[in-house]
Amino acid sequence: MAPALPELSPLPPRPATLPALTPTSTLTPVPAATPASPALPAGFVATPTDPLYARQWNLRAIRAGGAWALLRGQTLAPVTVAVLDTGYVPSAELGARLVPGYDFVSDPARSGDGDGRDRDPAALGAYAYHGEVIAGIVAAAHDGRGMAGLDPQARVLAVRVAGTDGMIAPQDLADALRWAAGLPVAGVPANPAPARILNLSLYADFVPLTGCDARVQAAVDAVTARGALVVAGAANDGADSRGYSPAGCRNVLTVTSATEAGTRPAYANWGRSVALAAPGGEPGHGVVVSSVSGPGGVREPNGTSFAAPHASGVAALLLAVRPGLTPAALRDLLTRTATPFAGGRCDPDALKSCGSGTLNAEAALRAALALPAGNRTGR
Ligand SMILES: [Ca+2]
Numbered sequence: 001m002a003p004a005l006p007e008l009s010p011l012p013p014r015p016a017t018l019p020a021l022t023p024t025s026t027l028t029p030v031p032a033a034t035p036a037s038p039a040l041p042a043g044f045v046a047t048p049t050d051p052l053y054a055r056q057w058n059l060r061a062i063r064a065g066g067a068w069a070l071l072r073g074q075t076l077a078p079v080t081v082a083v084l085d086t087g088y089v090p091s092a093e094l095g096a097r098l099v100p101g102y103d104f105v106s107d108p109a110r111s112g113d114g115d116g117r118d119r120d121p122a123a124l125g126a127y128a129y130h131g132e133v134i135a136g137i138v139a140a141a142h143d144g145r146g147m148a149g150l151d152p153q154a155r156v157l158a159v160r161v162a163g164t165d166g167m168i169a170p171q172d173l174a175d176a177l178r179w180a181a182g183l184p185v186a187g188v189p190a191n192p193a194p195a196r197i198l199n200l201s202l203y204a205d206f207v208p209l210t211g212c213d214a215r216v217q218a219a220v221d222a223v224t225a226r227g228a229l230v231v232a233g234a235a236n237d238g239a240d241s242r243g244y245s246p247a248g249c250r251n252v253l254t255v256t257s258a259t260e261a262g263t264r265p266a267y268a269n270w271g272r273s274v275a276l277a278a279p280g281g282e283p284g285h286g287v288v289v290s291s292v293s294g295p296g297g298v299r300e301p302n303g304t305s306f307a308a309p310h311a312s313g314v315a316a317l318l319l320a321v322r323p324g325l326t327p328a329a330l331r332d333l334l335t336r337t338a339t340p341f342a343g344g345r346c347d348p349d350a351l352k353s354c355g356s357g358t359l360n361a362e363a364a365l366r367a368a369l370a371l372p373a374g375n376r377t378g379r
């Protein structure tokens with residue numbers, strides 16, 4: 001069975017199970033702000049003072065600073081992004097903006113908490129970092145410590161779908177999708193904080209990689225009809241992403257990885273189901289993030305898992321300024337404003353396509369701001 005989540009680093013060839021984190025002796029908090037940082041400005045800033053920002057090449061690659069400059073000084077209604085992943089890890093980068101969702105892992109043999117589904121989505125085991133890091137890429141605070149996230153005003157709903165083995169059951173994923181978007185799921189209390197964007201840096205295990213699983217497709221279609229955008233990582237097998245769920249499903253914004261040079265790293269899935277690329281890095285040059293699991297509170301993972309939340313974070317910025325955007329309109333904005341690949345392709349092999357280009361936060365936000373404010377926008 002292929003692993004649903006990528007390892008941190010380096011990327012070994014097709015491991016049978018997910019490798020655990022490189023052990024660290026202690027859990028260390030995010031580096032503290034330089035002595036009680038003098039009054040950080042309210043609202044967006046074009047250049048965050050977070051110490052890791054200088055190393056966040058991924059944010060420069062997508063012109064995040066240009067997007068923030070367009071929002072300078074503004075405080076917008078928070079957009080909720082659900083991260084369906086390993087679950088909830090308290091984060092100094094998100095504080096109360098990180099909302100514990102629900103534990104959808106139904107198999108007690110893989111849940112690590114001794115039972116099936118329940119109200120406690122706490123991430124457990126060696127892969128707990130995965131959801132934590134993705135939440136940080138979407139929404140880490142611009143607070144003078146640690147990393148900068150794409151939408152520091154977003155809320156993240158942490159929904160647990162991966163077991164301690166890093167594997168995801170298709171029915172758990174399908175139910176979690178519906179619940180995260182505010183649709184009813186039998187046996188689960190209603191979600192008090194439905195999300196407009198659902199980030200899936202994973203794929204369903206226990207099914208053949210031959211196409212979109214019908215349960216996952218039905219859930220994706222239902223949440224799309226409700227107005228939620230599904231963003232998925234393309235997966236890390238260097239293969240056509242069409243066989244994967246959700247990457248190969250309809251109505252999914254599938255995101256593959258680009259290197260800093262804007263090319264396809266060998267691990268990154270490709271193909272017609274890929275909408276665009278975003279920085280996911282490569283072995284030895286990953287995406288720099290805050291993590292309580294990392295030495296000094298820092299990790300540098302690579303993989304399409306870390307590309308997808310760039311698109312989710314930018315989508316949150318678009319919804320913050322134009323709340324009426326439909327999933328189709330968000331997809332249109334993100335893909336048509338992407339920066340074309342050098343020479344028109346991400347890979348010398350034209351078959352190995354990466355969609356319309358590399359995510360461009362500034363261009364996407366400019367295009368959204370050019371749309372009329374107000375009611376439901378787009379198809
Ligand atoms: Ca449980």
Ligand SMILES: [Ca+2]
Nearest residue numbers: 141145146147
């Ligand atoms: Ca920060």
